[in-house]
Amino acid sequence: MDLGLKDRVYVVTGATRGLGNAAARELVADGAKVVVTGRDEERAAEAARELGPGAVGVGVDNADPEAPARLIAAAREAFGRFDGVLVSVGGPPPGFVADNTDEQWLAAFESVFLGAVRLARAAAAELEAGGVIGFVLSGSVHEPIPGLTISNGLRPGLAGFAKSLSDELGPRGIRVVGLLPARIDTDRVRELDALSADPEATRAANQSRIPLRRYGTPQEFGRVAAFLLSPAASYLTGLMVPVDGGMRHGF
Numbered sequence: 196m197d198l199g200l201k202d203r204v205y206v207v208t209g210a211t212r213g214l215g216n217a218a219a220r221e222l223v224a225d226g227a228k229v230v231v232t233g234r235d236e237e238r239a240a241e242a243a244r245e246l247g248p249g250a251v252g253v254g255v256d257n258a259d260p261e262a263p264a265r266l267i268a269a270a271r272e273a274f275g276r277f278d279g280v281l282v283s284v285g286g287p288p289p290g291f292v293a294d295n296t297d298e299q300w301l302a303a304f305e306s307v308f309l310g311a312v313r314l315a316r317a318a319a320a321e322l323e324a325g326g327v328i329g330f331v332l333s334g335s336v337h338e339p340i341p342g343l344t345i346s347n348g349l350r351p352g353l354a355g356f357a358k359s360l361s362d363e364l365g366p367r368g369i370r371v372v373g374l375l376p377a378r379i380d381t382d383r384v385r386e387l388d389a390l391s392a393d394p395e396a397t398r399a400a401n402q403s404r405i406p407l408r409r410y411g412t413p414q415e416f417g418r419v420a421a422f423l424l425s426p427a428a429s430y431l432t433g434l435m436v437p438v439d440g441g442m443r444h445g446f
Contacts, residue, residue: 199426201226203278206266208257208314211238213381214331215283217417218424223249225421228274230266232257257284257310258302263317279424280318282311283331286383287345289390295345303345311353315360315371324368327424330357334377334439342390354435361433370432372423377439378402380410406441 205222209215211233219229219242228249233239236254243252251273255262270277287303288295315328322328334340336354339347354373361371378384378401391397402408416438422428423436437443 196427198225198422200421200424202228202274203426204228204230204270204274204276205278205424206230206232206270206280206314206318207283208232208255208266208281209283209285209331211235211242211252213283213285213383214376214379214413214416214420215281216242217381217413218281218283218331218420219246219250219417221414221417221421222424223247225425227421228270230270230273232262232266256306257282257314258305259310260313262310263314266314267317267321277318277321278325279322279327279329280314281329281331281420281424282314284310286333286343287349289342289387290344291342292344300345300348303349307346308349308353312356315356319360319364319369322364322369325426325429326368327370327372328357328360328364329371329420329424330354330373331420332357332373332375332435334375334437334442336373336375336435337437337443337445342387357435358433365432370429372428372431372433373435374416374420374423375435375437375439375443376411376416377437377442378405378410379416379438380412384410404442405439409440411438411440 207219210219210231239252239254243250333350335347388394
């Protein structure tokens, strides 16, 4: 299936590793151009080199108010156009209600929430009909995940923001979509498993709760992201797509 991605240009944040990197890889594999970002300039440049000539790297912090303008300008300068953005950020620090400090909450709000809002707002001002804004969120949008209290607090709010944005931008032909990953086999998930006394037992227990009985691969997630960002998904907006192996049982 031709997704219609050839020569379209996307900004993908948090793309030096994990889910953002997986999405960027699939976009490039289908012919798109990407601006990949990360907090570290050299890591962003290295991620872009690994993706090939269809990618450039920019070192930015999502919490930086100047980041959105820089990233959109980088897309236009490198590739001559701007068709969409996928907002992916590293997960907030784990912890229960009593563990997380005000400083951790504020830092996560600036990066995970407000940074995403700023980038979406800037993208909305620049995109034309056919453009798309995507958010990598979490299964915690529907059900809290034990030990990830900050994420549980912020991700559902971003999903609500995304839905509101889709209603506002729909008449202009601009789509807004979200992805809700659960147990995808990334460094982040392995780090969370490692917090338990027996990581292997934790992994096995988690897999037993997934109908497909395994963690997803980053490539599987990336393929879904590439499809949702592509013209092939031109009538999909305002929705949150679980990428979770069947863990969510509700509609």
